[in-house]
Amino acid sequence: MCQPSKFIQDNFLLENTFAEELYHEYASDMPIIDYHNHLPVREIAENQIFDTMTKIWISGDHYKWRAMRTLGIDEEYITGSASDREKFGKWAYTVPYTMRNPLYHWTHMELDRYFGISELLNSESADRIYDLTSEHLNTEAFSTQNLLTKMNVASLCTTDDPTDALEHHQKLEKSSFKTKVSMAFRPDKAIFIGADSYLDYIDKLAQVTETNIDSYDRLCDALRNRVAYFHDNGCRLCDHGFEHMYAEEFTETEVKTIFKKKREGLNLSKEEVLKFHSALLQFLSECYHEFGWVQQFHLGALRNNNSRMLHKLGPDTGWDSIGDFQQAKSLSKFLNTMDSMDKLTKTIIYNNNPIDNDMMASMIGNFNDGSIKGKVQFGSGWWFMDQKEGMIDQMNSLSNIGLLSCFIGMLTDSRSFLSFPRHEYFRRILCNLFGKDIENGELPNDTKWIGKLIQDICYNNAKEYFDF
Template sequence: MKRFMDEDFLLHSEFAEDLYHEYAENLPILDYHTHIPVRDIAENRVYHNLTEVLVDNPVARRLMRANGVAERFITGGEAPARERFQYFAEALAKAAGNPVYTWVHLVLKRIFDCHYVLSGETADDVWSVCSEKFADGTMTVRSLLEQGNVAAVFTADRPEDNLKWHRQLKEQGYPVQVLPVFHPDAALDIANLEWGNYMLYDLGQTADVEISTMNEVREALAKRIAYFDSMGCRTADHAFPRIIYREAEEYELDDIVGRVINSKGAPTQEEIEKYQTAVLRFLGKKYAERGWVMQLHYGILRDMNSKMAAGLGSGAGFDCISSSNDGKGLASLLDLLSREEALPKMIVSSMNPSDQIVIGSILGAFQTEDAGHLQLGPSWWINQTPLGIRAQIGYMASLGIIGTAVGFSTDARSALFWPRHEYYRRIFCDALASLVDEGLYPPDKDALGRLIKDVCYENVKSYFHI
């Protein structure tokens, strides 16, 4: 029986231990998908207590709700930070097998040098030990990135953003590369009641385009892509419940855009699909022209608890997995872009683990002469258990070439994300060692070491031109 989260946890053989400690442990971190506010990095935000860094995120909120904690202790309000942390600690103690349990203890060990096992009984001790780290004001975003050996972090930015914080970081010569990511979800979400106002007054005015036709939608997006590109952007991210492919004539698209943007009628489901297909087709071409990576992740239903989301806002922990995608929409989109010789580099992920094998098989049908051009993306947080990560690694290996993969990203909301890369790297090294144990790969540490360095660092660096 292993000791709780010792130096070799998640590593089940001496060979796995050697692979991790010799090749993976000290690699720099490049995280290509986070939601860390770039302003926090530019202004070097100071964190003040454990509640701020461990409790104020959607994953912790879901955990506490599952334990029956009153909402005033989950989302804050007037409840004291220490009291909220107590409720979190009590819930965490019951969460055996939940990845949050491991992540929290990794943060406590690696960032705070705190070796208590967090529970309701130890919460006061943990709070006291960690408060010493907060007391001198050095627990900042930049110090945390430096501590974690983070070489590059990608943020989430809307097309209308002026990217002033990214510009400030460049002017300061900040050594960590902080790169913007183009997130055009609001422009794609034509079913949203606020879509018309967004297109007219946010995207349209920023791009200096008066939008009333499909071509003007393209023009506005193209202008913002050019601006993001000038600011060092290398990738764009898109989220959907599922990907549907439905072609349309230009006059149909003009009618859909003109009618909806002028509040003359909501789009039908078929019209939503026609519009989104047209936008994705255009965006894919633009990304291919500039060498950007197109990230697609689906299987997501946003803010499904409408009663709670109405009071707490979007992103408060009410997203869900959608039912499995049949894959035809994704395959049809890739086929179109391939025929038009405009297939960008692409990372495709799903919140639904049953989609992994479907995605992997589709990507294998459209690979190009550029090794690893299309990537099966990492499982998102709801699948980030050892079982979920091992399954995803297995699909990558069985449906493609694991050595061309771009490893792991966290979808993190704060600068305390980097211990989760350790979590992934341990599981990855153990999975490779298992192949050796089963006689499916020779015990060649040099070859496997190169593969580990490629997947966890070098491939990400070259794929995104960092």
């Protein structure tokens, strides 16, 4: 019986010789700057070793969880108490049903790139692959730091709460680990004043900053204190995840009163909540400009749609979707407010709704003032758009309306140490876009120059932008 040929070939996703040349000669060996992810920094600092694929590959991966649930797999085998082997078996059973979902590509790229396994994952191969990967994982070569080194990760940024002590980052800074591990400041819990847990969080922030946060002014002082602390520990980025940008009109008196009401346990109106969001975001953005940081805004996700499962499993467990929020006016107003004060720092806008791609691509051009190359960036396809078509759509919008050549490229936005082949996935798609244009006569056959642009997008632009 003839064996099927290897699925992930050398020229996977590369549709002509120009694309092949661009990828193999220019893109493939470029280092990786992964400037936004959710990797647990403790596991990097402790150079953790995972004993099974379930722990490193399936636990915490809500992309896989959603696919398994859709196929009718019981939660016991997803987030429940089933054994690691049983959970892996259910994922293996799911994989053949994920064809045309990016999970099918990612799964087989990750098995190949980390473990040299080219066999397709399914129920028949599940036990063999589980045993083989377990043998690999239980060695020093597959520790978290060595996994990052294996993928040529030059630098990465985890996502950290303002109350974090950063002790694991400090440990890494003193270590001999060559990958630069920095952090991104994520203060959304201090902004979302309407949340039931808001006051508990403010009390935690007060404890960390050793101050009594009994007023809006003291809240601002505490947050600026943490920005300075993060800066002293090497932080140069922040990150926010909003449904839409906040840019309501407010007065200082109004915002102080709103915070006082919350402290007293009184209910806030929707208008008051939005005014507070807008005020504190503007204050923080001024801080980011003061410290010379890059600010990131992930816009458009509608989170925690299934209240029953949110109550059962908590957030970030796979119950989120694309939202249909109006973005343009508030985004423009926010950026214009900061620009008018000459306090608009480097900014990356990520979009989670494909209908907003062209708007986002045009919006960044309003605030690229010539002071910095690519000062305001249209970030790579995010979350529900970090697959082949989503990446192509984002890059086409940026190409048509802005300058793709100034783009700072891909990131994983992942919680998995095995997700870094997504950079390869992106690079292959990028090279294929240019390769098809050369073949069609829409670009000149100048692979040396285009190869230089490819390398800039893959690595050089981000290195310059973040000053790593």
